[in-house]
Amino acid sequence: MSSHSSPPADISDIVALEGVTKRFPGIIANDSINLSIRPGEVHVLLGENGAGKSTLIGMLSGLQQPDEGRILVDGKPTPITSPRHALALGIGTVFQHMMLVPTLTVAENLLLGGSWWQRPRTEELEARVAEITSSLGITVKLHAKVSELSLGEQQQVEIVRAMVRNSRLLILDESTSMLTPKGIEELGALMRRLVGQGLAIVFITHKLKEAAAFGDRISVLKLGRKVGEIPPERFRALDEQEIISEIVELMFGKQKDDPEAAERPIRTVRTEAAPLLQVADLAVAATDNAPGLSSISFDIRPGEILGIAGIDGNGQKQLAEALAGQRTATGGSVRLEGAPIEGLSVGERRQRGLRYLTDDRLGEGTVGTFPVSINFFLKQVGAAPFWRGGVEQRAEIDRRAAELVREYDVRTPSLKTPVARLSGGNIQKVLLARELAEGAKVVIFNKPTYGLDLANTMASRQRIRDTAARGLAVLLISTDLEELLSMCDRIAVIANGALVGTVANADDARTRVGRLMIGLAA
Amino acid sequence: MSIDTAPSATALDATSSAATRRDILHRLLMTLGPILAALVIAGCILLAVGVDPLAYYGYVLEKGLFSPLGIQQTLTRMAPLLFLAAGLIVAFRAGMWNLGGDGQFLLGAVTAAASAPVLVEIMPAWLALICSFLIAMVVAMVWSLVPALLRAYQGVNEIITTLMMTFLGTSFANVLVKLVFRDPGTTVPQTRTLPVEDRLPRLFDTTITSGLLLGLATIIIVHLVMTRTAFGLKLRIVGANPRAAVHAGLGVPGLTIAVFAISAGLAGLAGAVDIIGVQGNVRADWNPAYGLAVIPAVFLARMNGFAAIGFVFLLSMLSIGGESAARRLGVPNHFTLVLVSIVLIVLALAEYVDHRYNQSRKA
Numbered sequence: 001m002s003s004h005s006s007p008p009a010d011i012s013d014i015v016a017l018e019g020v021t022k023r024f025p026g027i028i029a030n031d032s033i034n035l036s037i038r039p040g041e042v043h044v045l046l047g048e049n050g051a052g053k054s055t056l057i058g059m060l061s062g063l064q065q066p067d068e069g070r071i072l073v074d075g076k077p078t079p080i081t082s083p084r085h086a087l088a089l090g091i092g093t094v095f096q097h098m099m100l101v102p103t104l105t106v107a108e109n110l111l112l113g114g115s116w117w118q119r120p121r122t123e124e125l126e127a128r129v130a131e132i133t134s135s136l137g138i139t140v141k142l143h144a145k146v147s148e149l150s151l152g153e154q155q156q157v158e159i160v161r162a163m164v165r166n167s168r169l170l171i172l173d174e175s176t177s178m179l180t181p182k183g184i185e186e187l188g189a190l191m192r193r194l195v196g197q198g199l200a201i202v203f204i205t206h207k208l209k210e211a212a213a214f215g216d217r218i219s220v221l222k223l224g225r226k227v228g229e230i231p232p233e234r235f236r237a238l239d240e241q242e243i244i245s246e247i248v249e250l251m252f253g254k255q256k257d258d259p260e261a262a263e264r265p266i267r268t269v270r271t272e273a274a275p276l277l278q279v280a281d282l283a284v285a286a287t288d289n290a291p292g293l294s295s296i297s298f299d300i301r302p303g304e305i306l307g308i309a310g311i312d313g314n315g316q317k318q319l320a321e322a323l324a325g326q327r328t329a330t331g332g333s334v335r336l337e338g339a340p341i342e343g344l345s346v347g348e349r350r351q352r353g354l355r356y357l358t359d360d361r362l363g364e365g366t367v368g369t370f371p372v373s374i375n376f377f378l379k380q381v382g383a384a385p386f387w388r389g390g391v392e393q394r395a396e397i398d399r400r401a402a403e404l405v406r407e408y409d410v411r412t413p414s415l416k417t418p419v420a421r422l423s424g425g426n427i428q429k430v431l432l433a434r435e436l437a438e439g440a441k442v443v444i445f446n447k448p449t450y451g452l453d454l455a456n457t458m459a460s461r462q463r464i465r466d467t468a469a470r471g472l473a474v475l476l477i478s479t480d481l482e483e484l485l486s487m488c489d490r491i492a493v494i495a496n497g498a499l500v501g502t503v504a505n506a507d508d509a510r511t512r513v514g515r516l517m518i519g520l521a522a
Numbered sequence: 523m524s525i526d527t528a529p530s531a532t533a534l535d536a537t538s539s540a541a542t543r544r545d546i547l548h549r550l551l552m553t554l555g556p557i558l559a560a561l562v563i564a565g566c567i568l569l570a571v572g573v574d575p576l577a578y579y580g581y582v583l584e585k586g587l588f589s590p591l592g593i594q595q596t597l598t599r600m601a602p603l604l605f606l607a608a609g610l611i612v613a614f615r616a617g618m619w620n621l622g623g624d625g626q627f628l629l630g631a632v633t634a635a636a637s638a639p640v641l642v643e644i645m646p647a648w649l650a651l652i653c654s655f656l657i658a659m660v661v662a663m664v665w666s667l668v669p670a671l672l673r674a675y676q677g678v679n680e681i682i683t684t685l686m687m688t689f690l691g692t693s694f695a696n697v698l699v700k701l702v703f704r705d706p707g708t709t710v711p712q713t714r715t716l717p718v719e720d721r722l723p724r725l726f727d728t729t730i731t732s733g734l735l736l737g738l739a740t741i742i743i744v745h746l747v748m749t750r751t752a753f754g755l756k757l758r759i760v761g762a763n764p765r766a767a768v769h770a771g772l773g774v775p776g777l778t779i780a781v782f783a784i785s786a787g788l789a790g791l792a793g794a795v796d797i798i799g800v801q802g803n804v805r806a807d808w809n810p811a812y813g814l815a816v817i818p819a820v821f822l823a824r825m826n827g828f829a830a831i832g833f834v835f836l837l838s839m840l841s842i843g844g845e846s847a848a849r850r851l852g853v854p855n856h857f858t859l860v861l862v863s864i865v866l867i868v869l870a871l872a873e874y875v876d877h878r879y880n881q882s883r884k885a
Contacts, residue, residue, distance in 0.1 A: 326768055326769060345771060346768075346769075346770070347772075349771075350771060356769075358769060360765075363765055364765040366763075367759055367766050368762075370762065374755070378759065378770045379770045379771060381752050381755050381759070381770070381772070382752035387752040391750060391752075392750050392751060392752065
């Protein structure tokens with residue numbers, strides 16, 4: 001641990017970020033972020049998935065290095081070179097997913113990371129843990145196996161572990177996402193006691209109520225940029241409702257200089273036309289790591305764009321997969337042009353004209369090591385004219401692939417280039433070409449602009465608008481409210497796997513959708 | 523071809539053929555370099571145990587390659603190895619680790635050895651041999667069903683299940699030889715012997731089995747199926763990205779079972795071709811462990827069928843030559859395995875260094 005002697009009364013920053021920028025291929029994950037982290041404060045980082053929170057934490061905990069800007073520790077510019085270095089500087093991180101060994105006892109977990117040539121100092125640890133836990137008013141069962149503890153208890157162990165290692169700054173990454181309401185309350189109280197002892201806490205969440213309840217200072221991230229901060233003085237002056245509405249304004253409000261902001265579409269949907277896609281009471285069972293769906297119902301007419309808004313992880317992916325046939329539904333009906341398709345396979349649904357453009361472009365959308373040309377036809381393997389009698393017709397594939405490359409402006413060195421070498425925007429164009437090519441009737445777009453730069457974002461959105469203009473039905477799932485407002489005819493809000501309301505995209509849609517998203521009535 | 527809109531795109535056309543040539547050269551260097559290095563390292567080991575490495579390598583070359591008898595033995599040994607390699611290519615390209623080749627091989631061998639002598643008495647020899655091949659293939663396929671079903675529907679790791687099944691398979695094959703198919707006319711436990719004139723014909727005036735041609739045809743067909751057909755592409759999608767396979771609507775469980783069936787079936791055929799072509803019978807406790815020996819060759823060939831033929835030839839030569847060199851120089855018989863494993867380790871290291879070098883050049 002480095003020497004530090006700033007008295008608690010002095011509110012100088014423990015850690016400060018100055019103009020920190022981090023780029024990944026095709027994405028600016030963090031765009032000149034300034035942040036000050038002070039002892040005795042819970043600094044809440046709020047933002048959607050993809051807003052850049054995880055990257056920021058990665059840089060603070062030494063997993064990643066900033067491309068530009070610098071990190072100051074105790075006022076001195078300090079590159080944090082590794083997680084070990086971060087720990088030595090007093091920065092402890094409790095990650096979203098538990099990092100304890102379930103088969104070991106709590107004490108053994110706490111002793112991990114000691115020198116291998118020394119016997120574990122169990123007595124020393126017990127004394128230290130007793131000191132920490134008694135001052136915080138919690139109990140930790142040192143000799144229980146981690147697998148026997150509840151998630152809330154495991155989290156306390158992780159916090160105690162950070163304290164044992166003399167952390168001055170504790171980063172809690174989405175720590176409440178797996179806790180029960182009671183566990184969340186306990187964690188909140190624990191955070192207050194920790195900052196009471198002069199610790200600094202960075203608390204990452206996307207739940208506004210927690211931010212308002214537990215924070216001292218709130219920074220809001222959006223698409224890699226810091227779009228606003230509520231300092232402690234202002235925070236204390238507002239009540240919970242005022243804080244929440246201010247955050248909603250920061251998160252979902254229109255920025256003056258936002259180049260993405262576009263005027264609401266003026267498109268006429270023929271309301272008398274029969275719906276292309278009808279979904280009634282669709283239900284999907286919950287799994288270990290994903291929420292289920294319950295009674296999802298909506299219709300989409302030809303030429304209409306229906307938006308699905310919501311905080312990420314509320315069942316959007318499950319909805320898309322259930323419609324595409326990748327996930328088995330436990331109930332309800334899906335009709336395409338009036339014909340039921342809920343019993344059909346993925347391939348048969350595609351055959352009928354249902355297309356699903358996944359948000360996981362490299363994970364499931366493409367085979368990264370395969371050439372661009374093959375990736376265009378991944379969902380048509382074996383179909384004429386690209387395969388005849390099961391034999392690949394390379395000339396035919398290359399000819400059609402070259403056409404698609406031109407038509408969709410895919411920037412690739414050659415058709416043989418492995419698709420993973422392309423930028424995110426160009427991979428997305430490959431997927432767009434694959435899904436929108438002949439025969440599409442209903443297209444599901446899942447976060448179509450997620451992680452794309454501005455030019456590709458605009459291009460993708462234009463494709464989607466054109467798709468609807470051709471008379472197709474479009475389901476647009478997005479966590480970017482701006483995007484939905486600029487494109488949709490109607491916006492439905494999903495929360496905990498259910499549609500909580502549908503709003504026509506009229507003038508007051510922004511506030512009404514925003515209120516639905518945070519669990520208030522529209 | 524190039525369709526980039528960037529200005530540098532036109533230049534790419536001209537340089538692309540040079541680039542492919544450089545790529546092939548690089549591949550060749552990355553394969554042959556480590557093999558040479560491994561020969562040097564193995565030579566040092568031989569020196570350390572007091573054997574002249576040049577004499578050892580000389581014997582290996584002479585006995586495995588340059589003597590008429592040696593080269594015939596080498597080519598004959600290739601036949602079952604090629605079938606096994608073909609089976610592994612299918613499995614590995616589809617991302618499934620069928621390490622149960624030995625059990626499948628032996629069960630195929632035993633059933634072929636049991637059925638062929640009986641069948642030749644009741645039907646034309648050519649039909650009898652085809653029937654024996656089919657029986658061996660089906661038995662091996664059935665043996666792979668347990669790992670296949672577990673992997674397809676329960677996601678159970680097939681490395682463990684196929685290895686477990688291979689132990690069971692080799693023991694079961696032994697039991698069959700000793701208890702069920704034992705030839706009552708001999709004192710040593712073995713199956714009935716297929717008369718030499720009923721075995722697969724030899725090529726021309728040599729001792730080389732015509733099973734070699736079957737093996738070559740099989741591995742080339744497998745290579746073409748994997749690279750040129752829709753079925754092969756489906757398997758490769760499952761292997762390269764299983765989630766993309768689900769997303770694209772492929773029936774992954776069905777394909778998984780098909781992969782295991784083909785892979786095991788080819789291993790069973792390997793057993794049959796060794797028995798019907800060369801051995802004529804199966805003795806109890808016979809287990810040449812070809813299945814595991816072929817795995818490195820397939821890896822070195824990067825699952826390319828044509829390259830695999832070359833590496834199988836090398837492996838075959840090393841094992842035939844190594845056996846006699848070992849006898850002459852008092853080196854343990856398993857030194858061939860030591861050599862092959864050194865090649866693998868050096869190759870992995872070279873791959874790692876190459877990868878790091880590429881990474882640092884990009885950065």
